[in-house]
Amino acid sequence: MVEDRASHSGPAIFERIAVLGAGLIGSSIARAARKSGAARSIALCDHSPEIVTRARQLALADDYFVSAREAVRGADLVVFCVPVGANAELAEQVGKDLESGATVSDVGSVKGAVVAAIKDWLPEGVHFVPAHPVAGTEQSGPDAGFASLFSNRWCILTPPENTDPEAVDRVRRLWSAFGSNVEIMTPEHHDLVLAITSHVPHLIAYNIVGTAADLEEVTRSEVIKFSAGGFRDFTRIAASDPTMWRDVFLHNKDAVLEMLGRFTEDLTALQRMIRRGDGDGLFDLFTRTRAIRRNIVDLGQETRAPDFGRRVLDEGDKGQ
Numbered sequence: 001m002v003e004d005r006a007s008h009s010g011p012a013i014f015e016r017i018a019v020l021g022a023g024l025i026g027s028s029i030a031r032a033a034r035k036s037g038a039a040r041s042i043a044l045c046d047h048s049p050e051i052v053t054r055a056r057q058l059a060l061a062d063d064y065f066v067s068a069r070e071a072v073r074g075a076d077l078v079v080f081c082v083p084v085g086a087n088a089e090l091a092e093q094v095g096k097d098l099e100s101g102a103t104v105s106d107v108g109s110v111k112g113a114v115v116a117a118i119k120d121w122l123p124e125g126v127h128f129v130p131a132h133p134v135a136g137t138e139q140s141g142p143d144a145g146f147a148s149l150f151s152n153r154w155c156i157l158t159p160p161e162n163t164d165p166e167a168v169d170r171v172r173r174l175w176s177a178f179g180s181n182v183e184i185m186t187p188e189h190h191d192l193v194l195a196i197t198s199h200v201p202h203l204i205a206y207n208i209v210g211t212a213a214d215l216e217e218v219t220r221s222e223v224i225k226f227s228a229g230g231f232r233d234f235t236r237i238a239a240s241d242p243t244m245w246r247d248v249f250l251h252n253k254d255a256v257l258e259m260l261g262r263f264t265e266d267l268t269a270l271q272r273m274i275r276r277g278d279g280d281g282l283f284d285l286f287t288r289t290r291a292i293r294r295n296i297v298d299l300g301q302e303t304r305a306p307d308f309g310r311r312v313l314d315e316g317d318k319g320q
Contacts, residue, residue, distance in 0.1 A: 021081030029146030
């Protein structure tokens with residue numbers, strides 16, 4: 001489907017955005033920038049010629065590149081949309097080609113390691129405003145993106161100390177134009193929060209799906225056959241991009257290990273309740289956690305509608 005190039009009449013926030021990486025998030029940024037009119041022109045780059053060809057077929061941008069160095073020239077905003085482990089190499093590649101006064105950002109779900117990987121490769125006069133849009137699906141590739149992916153989702157900015165306030169404000173306005181709610185915090189605080197809200201849940205999902213598949217008493221066909229329960233929801237996030245999540249765990253290991261330690265302690269307490277037949281303790285725990293789920297819905301981060309068959313994105317939405 002060819003992208004809708006219509007945009008609102010408001011002034012552009014950036015003259016030219018260079019998006020490095022045309023996966024789910026990168027292609028969604030290109031779509032959202034087009035739809036919102038936040039940039040006058042969009043450059044899209046991916047190291048895979050096949051992905052670049054597909055992005056061109058989808059008309060996601062104005063210009064397309066395989067070379068990141070060529071893509072960033074003339075851009076006043078450059079967004080790294082690559083796995084966390086690839087940031088240092090990418091920053092080294094493009095550092096000397098960045099325009100003076102340009103802003104560099106990213107979309108990684110780890111921030112401390114990203115700041116350390118990128119900042120030293122940026123020349124004087126280039127601003128650095130790391131970002132993490134807390135949005136996504138288990139799908140990947142340029143076809144998976146859609147303009148409303150960031151709508152009513154949080155985007156966390158983690159600018160290093162002494163970052164130019166105007167650069168931070170422009171990145172904030174960009175994500176607001178995409179429909180995001182924007183929060184600013186330190187990289188260290190971000191990594192601790194995301195370890196429990198995102199990283200550890202993914203790790204548990206990968207683990208429990210692997211455990212179920214390895215059980216000798218249960219054939220794979222039976223696991224799949226009866227997966228309409230909780231196992232189905234674990235398999236959804238366990239289907240996420242393995243490269244991205246490998247890098248997340250390796251680059252946020254301290255916070256992840258701390259949260260895993262706490263989780264292990266709580267799991268041990270839960271085992272003790274079950275062993276002792278502590279029905280009151282189990283009921284109190286489940287009541288408290290149910291209330292947390294309801295709070296997530298009340299904050300607009302999920303819908304109250306049942307999704308036992310899982311909601312399917314409207315095809316018109318995916319094409320935006």
